[in-house]
Amino acid sequence: MKLTDARILIVDDHQELCQMVRQICIQEGFCRIESALSCSKAEQILRQHPVDFLILDVNMPFEDGFSFFQRMKSFLDSREIPVLFLSARDQDEDRLLGLGLGADDYLTKPFLPKELILRLRAILRRTYGSEESRPPVCFIGRRQADLAAGVVRLPDGSSISLANKEFQLLKLFLENPGRILTFDQLSEAVWGENYFGYENTLTVHIRKLREKIEETPSEPEHLITIKGLGYRMDL
Numbered sequence: 001m002k003l004t005d006a007r008i009l010i011v012d013d014h015q016e017l018c019q020m021v022r023q024i025c026i027q028e029g030f031c032r033i034e035s036a037l038s039c040s041k042a043e044q045i046l047r048q049h050p051v052d053f054l055i056l057d058v059n060m061p062f063e064d065g066f067s068f069f070q071r072m073k074s075f076l077d078s079r080e081i082p083v084l085f086l087s088a089r090d091q092d093e094d095r096l097l098g099l100g101l102g103a104d105d106y107l108t109k110p111f112l113p114k115e116l117i118l119r120l121r122a123i124l125r126r127t128y129g130s131e132e133s134r135p136p137v138c139f140i141g142r143r144q145a146d147l148a149a150g151v152v153r154l155p156d157g158s159s160i161s162l163a164n165k166e167f168q169l170l171k172l173f174l175e176n177p178g179r180i181l182t183f184d185q186l187s188e189a190v191w192g193e194n195y196f197g198y199e200n201t202l203t204v205h206i207r208k209l210r211e212k213i214e215e216t217p218s219e220p221e222h223l224i225t226i227k228g229l230g231y232r233m234d235l
Helices: 015-027 039-048 065-075 092-100 113-128 164-175 183-191 199-213
Strands: 008-011 033-036 053-057 083-087 105-108 138-140 143-146 151-153 159-161 180-182 223-226 230-233
Touching: 008 015, 008 039, 015 033, 015 113, 033 039, 039 065, 053 065, 053 113, 065 083, 065 092, 083 092, 083 113, 092 105, 105 113, 113 164, 143 199, 164 183, 164 199, 164 230, 180 183, 183 199, 183 230, 199 223
Parallel strands: 008 033, 008 053, 053 083, 083 105
Antiparallel strands: 138 143, 143 151, 151 159, 180 230, 223 230
């Protein structure tokens, strides 16, 4: 996917800020942009069609951004959408709360337009990469990883969708076959520089990824744990 083709949803109860963020994105070449002035309107949009990126304000009436982000997971099934929180709250505990919920980044207001775009592009690259950078369809044992489609194809012809973090991890492993990737390398690739404290979460995503690419996930043949270091993908 070309980064500027990403479908972006801006959720903020201040119409002026929505318009400002929209204009910043348009000036940088993004054209598929929607906005919602409430979480309920955002939910309607998300139920109607998928989006590729969510810019979500924290301080909103009726339902705050943190609560909506948690509730959002219940009606998106297995789909994960990268999220950038915007907030006037600049306390460390608020930023850590947002990141701890699984958001990809947290930006405090007021912010520089260039900083918003740099963070937006960085998250999109981590999540989706580009068509040129994605590896081709690759066999992992008898299963087939098709990153362009975001699925793992089984021998019987059926397929299993990859969630956002699983996609990012698998893409990194396939770009580095036979190489040990450390816990820090994997965490930073998925969560960016603010990855401290995600070790247990990484383990959960690795387990879920094994369930999709391994014939026997409890006895992996391809995604191997290197004790004390990280993981290695053997094809």
